[in-house]
Structures are given as C-alpha cells and as structure tokens.
Amino acid sequence: MQELKVDLFTDTVCPWCLIGAARLDRAIAALPKDVVVDVENHPFYLDPETPAEGHVVADMLREKYGREPREMWDRVEGEARASGIDLDLSRQPRSYPTAKGHTLVRLARVKGTQHALANAIIWAYFMEHRQINDDEVLADIAVRFGYAREEALQVMADPDALGETHDLAVAAARQGIRGVPFFVFNRRYALSGCYPQDAFDRVLRQVLADADAA
Template identity: 50%
Template structure:
C-alpha cells in the first residue's frame, strides 16, 4: 500500500543552512522504504528583503548584522555542509543577491519540479558562484525543470508575479517562521534548521504513524 507524506518547505536560495538541510533531507529520503510517496512543496522566504539588486558582500552583511568572528562562523557552516556531503566553500560566492525572481519560478513550477529547481538554484549560487539575479541564467536552469525558457523569462519579468512572491514571504514571517530551512510534515508538526539525518528519519516515522510525536 502506498503511503504519502507532504512536506511544506520554506527556504531561501542564499541560505547555506538550507543547502545543508536539504542535503540531510535527501539522505533521509534515500532511506525510506518503497511505497512511500513524498511530495515537497516549496514556499518563499527572504533572509534579507533589503538586499539591493546589484547584491552586497556577504561578509560585510554578516558583520553588520551579527558582528563577531565571520571566519569562524563561515568555517562552522562549511564543516556542517561537508559532513552532509556538500562541498561548500564560502569563498566561491562572496556576494548575497535578492532572491525574489528565483522564488517566483520555484513557487510557479509544477509540484514535482519545485524541490529540484530550488536545489539547482542553490547549487548555481553556492557551488558555482553564479549571480542568481541573472535572468538568462534563471531561465536556463528553469528550462531543465519543467519550464520553457520563454515562459520562465516572461514570469520573472512580471512585477505582479514578483509582488505575489514578496507577499508570500511576508506572510511566512507573519505566521512565525523566522528562520530557514523550515519543514512542515503533513500539516502536523515542524522541524527547523540543518538537522542531523536521524532527526529527519524520525520525522518520517512520525509522519507515517510508526512513532508517536512526543
């Protein structure tokens, strides 16, 4: 008998912990038995809605926001990423960019393409050091995940669609989602952050009714 799990996933493309969290989720997905169908629906979240269109230096942004030792902060993220199997080098991408356009594409994609598209944008940003405000780049990636290039370009050039994305991100914050990644399982319970594999595996057991939520 086929069993189904729905995950509502809130992430931002420029969030390194989202990269780590989705890698851990992928590891947990790989351990599920046959006959379990998982639907992952993406929702936009903006880490910093004030990021200028031309982008800004990530280290300067972090220093202004948090202070402290930015080298140590980024080293912790890199170590966690590599533990999750992601070859993250924070020096590859020194810039933070606004993410409204890629979020517009992700939320507008067919449900079966949303998760893969979001991961592809994150890989392009973090692992390849690409500028994710580049419309041609976004269209190229979207074309590998259910869009035509023309449809993708039309969508991200539509300010009404981008305004919907902004409103959805604001709504997420108003609902109490203040950090990402944030995973809601079957509209019943949530986990947040780049949690260890075991946490996701337990979440799946709870979602399948194999274990009580305590």
C-alpha cells in the first residue's frame, strides 16, 4: 500500500478552488486501488476585508481590475465546463466572509469528513447559490458530514475556534501563499493555481514514483 498526503489551501468563495478540488479528486479517483490519499484542507481568505454582510462580486471586480466581470467569468466558467461543472457565476452575486465555514471544515478533520464538507460548502455557494455566511445554512450542510446540528451552531459561535481559524488563514498568507487553490503533495511538491486535469494526473504519478524511489 502507498500513502500520499495532499495539503489543500482553498477559500469557499473562490471559483477556481471549486474547479481545482474537482480536478484533484478526479485524479485521486484514477489512482491504483492500493494508493491511500489523505487530503487535508486548510483555510485561506481570498479577501480578508470582506464585510460581515458580504459584498457584490461584480462591483468588487470592476473596482479592483477596471474590467467588466463577464470577461473574467467567461474563462472560469469555460474551465468549469471542461470539468463537467455547469457554473454560472452571475447566479451568485455576493461574496461572504468564510471563517465560519472554514472552522467547520477544520474541526471536521477528526470526523473523517473534512474534504467532503469543504467540497459541499463550496458547491452550495456556487451551484446552489446559498448564503454561506448564514449559520442555519452552514448547519444544514454540516449535519450531512458528521456534525450534530447543535454542535455545528456552537462551533460557529465559539470565538476561540473562529480565532484559531483566522490565525491559520493569516499564517498561510504570511508563509507566501498568495492565491488559491494551493496544493502541497507529500510536503515536498507544490502547485499554485488551477491546472488542467492532466497536470494533476502527472503530478500524482510523479509524487508516487519519487516516494517509491526513496
């Protein structure tokens, strides 16, 4: 049996993270059955200045880049379709703070549902157009991945748990991660950004080959 560790830094309001995680999961599913892959999700803030009520994504993009959002959305949506995801970014107009969702994901590590929960939250945001800053919405998702509802609500109200998540997200940026998705394989190899599907297939094969050689 071979073991492979993937550390995955994402934010749940990042469309490239939706696509990148899907491509990673597809590459993992194509590995031989004797390969065990441990994906650990880590928090990152795409925009740490997002206000509590969120902001309108299209307005933010116009202000930041001086371009119409559709120009940028077309590329993302095209890449999503290439991965079988029918993404329409115009249907989720607002971006929200993500500390609560990240905290649920972080603490789901011991439940063995962490990566699946992270995927479910980002899917709910982009594909179901849900408000993932809402405690009730997040609790609805969390109960499908090992949480009792009251437990999930308590986690999201815990300042210490939220503070630890915030510190980890800030630390990731200070360590040099400037954008997500960001992937680290076996603590030796890194990919920054959303690569084509075959790139994920190649890097997993290379990491496993190097592990064998070592």
